[in-house]
Amino acid sequence: MSDHGHSTADSHDGHAEGDFAHPLPLPMLFGVFGALVFLTIVTVAQANYDLGSFDIAVVMFIATIKAVLVGLFFMHLAFDKPFNLIVFLSSFVFVALFVIITLSDANMTSEAFENNPNDAPPAAAAEM
Amino acid sequence: MATIDSVTTSTDAHADDSHGHDHDHPSWLAHHFDTPEQQFDSGKLGIWLFLVTEILFFSGMFCAYAIFRMLRPEVFEGCSQFLNTKLGAINTGVLLFSSLTMAWAVRCSQTEEHKKLVALIATTLSCAMVFLGVKSIEYSHKWGMGLLPPGSYFYSAANEHPTAQQLVEIHGFSESMAYFLTNSLYFICAPFALVAVAVLVWLIVAKVSGNAFQYACAKPLLVVALSFFGGVGLGMILESGGEHHEGEHVAAAGDHSDAEHGEHSGDDHGDSGHSHSIASDHSEASADEDGATMVESPLGDDYAAVKLLAENETNTGLKDLVAAERTQQSIATGKVLTDPAASDVGISTVESEVNTPRQAGVFFGIYYCMTGVHAIHILAGIGVLVWLLIRAVRQDFNRQYFGPVDYVGLYWHLVDLIWIYLFPLLYLIR
Numbered sequence: 001m002s003d004h005g006h007s008t009a010d011s012h013d014g015h016a017e018g019d020f021a022h023p024l025p026l027p028m029l030f031g032v033f034g035a036l037v038f039l040t041i042v043t044v045a046q047a048n049y050d051l052g053s054f055d056i057a058v059v060m061f062i063a064t065i066k067a068v069l070v071g072l073f074f075m076h077l078a079f080d081k082p083f084n085l086i087v088f089l090s091s092f093v094f095v096a097l098f099v100i101i102t103l104s105d106a107n108m109t110s111e112a113f114e115n116n117p118n119d120a121p122p123a124a125a126a127e128m
Numbered sequence: 129m130a131t132i133d134s135v136t137t138s139t140d141a142h143a144d145d146s147h148g149h150d151h152d153h154p155s156w157l158a159h160h161f162d163t164p165e166q167q168f169d170s171g172k173l174g175i176w177l178f179l180v181t182e183i184l185f186f187s188g189m190f191c192a193y194a195i196f197r198m199l200r201p202e203v204f205e206g207c208s209q210f211l212n213t214k215l216g217a218i219n220t221g222v223l224l225f226s227s228l229t230m231a232w233a234v235r236c237s238q239t240e241e242h243k244k245l246v247a248l249i250a251t252t253l254s255c256a257m258v259f260l261g262v263k264s265i266e267y268s269h270k271w272g273m274g275l276l277p278p279g280s281y282f283y284s285a286a287n288e289h290p291t292a293q294q295l296v297e298i299h300g301f302s303e304s305m306a307y308f309l310t311n312s313l314y315f316i317c318a319p320f321a322l323v324a325v326a327v328l329v330w331l332i333v334a335k336v337s338g339n340a341f342q343y344a345c346a347k348p349l350l351v352v353a354l355s356f357f358g359g360v361g362l363g364m365i366l367e368s369g370g371e372h373h374e375g376e377h378v379a380a381a382g383d384h385s386d387a388e389h390g391e392h393s394g395d396d397h398g399d400s401g402h403s404h405s406i407a408s409d410h411s412e413a414s415a416d417e418d419g420a421t422m423v424e425s426p427l428g429d430d431y432a433a434v435k436l437l438a439e440n441e442t443n444t445g446l447k448d449l450v451a452a453e454r455t456q457q458s459i460a461t462g463k464v465l466t467d468p469a470a471s472d473v474g475i476s477t478v479e480s481e482v483n484t485p486r487q488a489g490v491f492f493g494i495y496y497c498m499t500g501v502h503a504i505h506i507l508a509g510i511g512v513l514v515w516l517l518i519r520a521v522r523q524d525f526n527r528q529y530f531g532p533v534d535y536v537g538l539y540w541h542l543v544d545l546i547w548i549y550l551f552p553l554l555y556l557i558r
Contacts, residue, residue, distance in 0.1 A: 020165040021238040021527050024231065033228040040220050040551075044213065047556040059552040066548045074231040075541045076534075081169065084176045091180040095187040099194055106195045 022079050032073045039066050156529040164528040175535040179542050182505075186546055189498050193553065196490055207491040208557035210275055212266065214366045216555035219262050220547065222359075226255030227544040234537045237530035242523045245533070249517045250348035252540065254355040256510050260320075261359020263503055265367050268313035270492070274299070277496060278489025317360065324353035344521045349514065498550055505543045512536050 043062045051058055072078040077085050153159070161167035197204045233248035272289055274282035282290070282299040290298070295306035308315060327350045334342035516536050519525070525533055 019527060020168065021530060023235045023238040026232070026235070029228060029231050029235070033224060036224045036227075037221060040217065040224065043552050043556060044217050047213070047552075047558055050558070055558065059556060060549075063549050063552055067545050070227065070541055070545050070548070074227050074544075075538055076234075080172075084172060087173070087176050087180060091183045095183060095190075098184075098187055099191045102191050103194055103198060107198065 022076070024073065024076070024079075028073060032069050035069055036066055039069075154529075156524070156526075168529075168531045168534075171531045171535060172538075175538050179538060182542060186498075186501070189494070189501065190549070190553075193494050193498065196494060200487060200490075203487045203491055204557050207275075207488050207495075208555065210270065210273075211495070211555045212367060213555050215262055215266055215363060216551050218362065218366060219259050220551045222255050222259050222262070223544045223547050226252045226259075227541055229255065230537045230540045234530065234534050237520070237525040237533040238527055240526055242520065242525075245520045245525065246344075246348060246517065249513055249520055249533075250352060253348075253352040253510060253513050253517065254358075256506050256513070257320075257352055257356040258359035258362065259506060260503065261356045261361075262363040262366075263359075263499070264313065264316040265360060265363030267496075268316060269367060271309050271312045274309075275492050276489065277493035278486055281486075281489040281492065283488070313360075317357070320353065320356045324350070324356070327353045341521065345518050348517060352514075495554055498554070502543065502546055502550060505546070509536075509540050509543055512539070 039062055043059060046058055046062070071088070077088065154164075157164055157167055161170065229248045229251040233245055233252060236242075236245040236248055270276070274280075274284070274290070276282070280301075282295070282301075284290075287294070290310075292303070292306040292310045295301045295309060296303055301309065327346055331343065331346035331350050334346050513536060516533060519532065
């Protein structure tokens with residue numbers, strides 16, 4: 001509290017050498033927020049149209065655009081040291097490995113979970 | 129090294145009197161850091177590493193989601209209808225707005241706008257509370273309808289809102305559990321009400337004792353605590369609006385059939401084992417869902433009256449008539465095998481129904497797991513944001529020391545990021 005006035009007073013000197021803060025301009029914040037709300041409306045609206053098997057791809061694509069917007073601007077990654085971005089993105093590499101390997105495994109051994117109801121009637125008929 | 133000099137000279141006086149010993153660094157700069165920037169960057173890398181563990185943690189649940197959706201896409205499509213898109217969309221908007229205020233708060237801490245910083249953190253907190261309020265409406269609504277994980281799932285379309293007594297008699301819940309399930313909204317609201325009252329008492333005590341700092345902390349926190357109930361109100365309005373068309377169907381068909389339905393399943397299956405009675409109850413109910421309007425037709429307009437009369441124990445003739453009618457309907461729809469002897473062949477037929485307790489239960493198990501863990505993250509975020517609010521009131525942050533605001537902000541944005549994926553994946557499956 002005591003240093004409040006003090007530090008503002010010499011903030012001009014500080015900006016030259018000591019300051020590392022990078023305040024995001026307000027128009028940018030509002031612009032990103034507007035884009036996010038717009039994309040949310042688009043996601044909700046597209047759910048009314050039958051896009052078949054593209055459905056999940058479209059939904060994930062819009063969600064990913066939103067995630068990129070949040071990451072780059074709200075989370076400041078666009079202006080940060082690139083190392084933080086590398087650390088963050090590296091996690092998704094492992095998520096992708098995890099999900100892809102588990103999914104392909106589940107796909108190959110899905111009988112272990114439950115028989116697919118579409119396959120079941122012939123099998124049941126054979127038993128009879 | 130010019131950096132160190134500029135920092136230390138600008139905050140020298142402050143450091144000496146607040147810290148007490150002869151270090152030439154400001155109180156907010158830890159001993160093991162050379163410069164504020166080094167301190168900030170280390171903290172930032174630390175929070176990013178934490179966020180990475182969070183992503184890996186959530187990826188387990190997303191993976192479970194992906195596996196079950198791959199194996200049973202129709203279950204996800206069917207069960208997603210029970211999630212209110214309006215509430216999900218509103219919650220998405222609320223979280224996005226809280227992300228905006230959080231990013232703005234980080235900016236304010238960097239530009240040393242202390243008043244604005246407090247206001248923006250309080251707004252972020254209020255949004256978090258509104259989110260939880262809407263969420264509690266969603267949860268309590270589903271718990272009352274029995275849309276629960278496998279094992280406790282008891283939803284039946286014929287009787288969407290069973291009473292506590294019915295839960296005990298038909299579904300075998302203990303009385304206290306049944307009471308909780310039918311009144312869960314009050315149980316969820318109770319801790320938040322207690323917190324709101326506690327903050328109010330704190331505010332009054334701080335005002336009376338003239339503690340300006342505590343008063344300045346309690347004032348925004350009271351708004352925050354009360355905004356939970358704003359969220360509950362918002363959820364109630366949207367839920368009742370969205371449910372209207374479904375609600376009429378329940379009022380028309382459900383009211384008449386529920387009492388009869390309970391007796392029916394009790395009489396016929398009570399002796400053949402508890403689990404069996406639940407299973408058959410559900411399979412009949414799911415047949416009702418499709419045939420709700422069809423059931424009315426064979427006996428014409430008198431059918432409702434017949435059912436009312438059949439509720440009487442002594443009216444065995446009409447009871448049998450209604451039972452026969454029901455059996456006929458369920459056989460006609462081709463989804464239910466009523467003869468237990470034949471059901472070993474028909475298990476797969478019954479299970480191909482989306483709304484069986486087992487399959488729908490798996491969807492709701494995943495739903496509660498993902499949204500529940502997300503809600504726990506919101507609660508944790510509320511905790512750190514309150515800490516931040518108090519520090520902001522104390523004006524702890526300046527243009528070289530805004531790390532805590534930034535780190536909490538990053539965490540908050542990640543929670544938002546996860547919701548950005550959860551919302552379309554759970555609510556928007558058609």
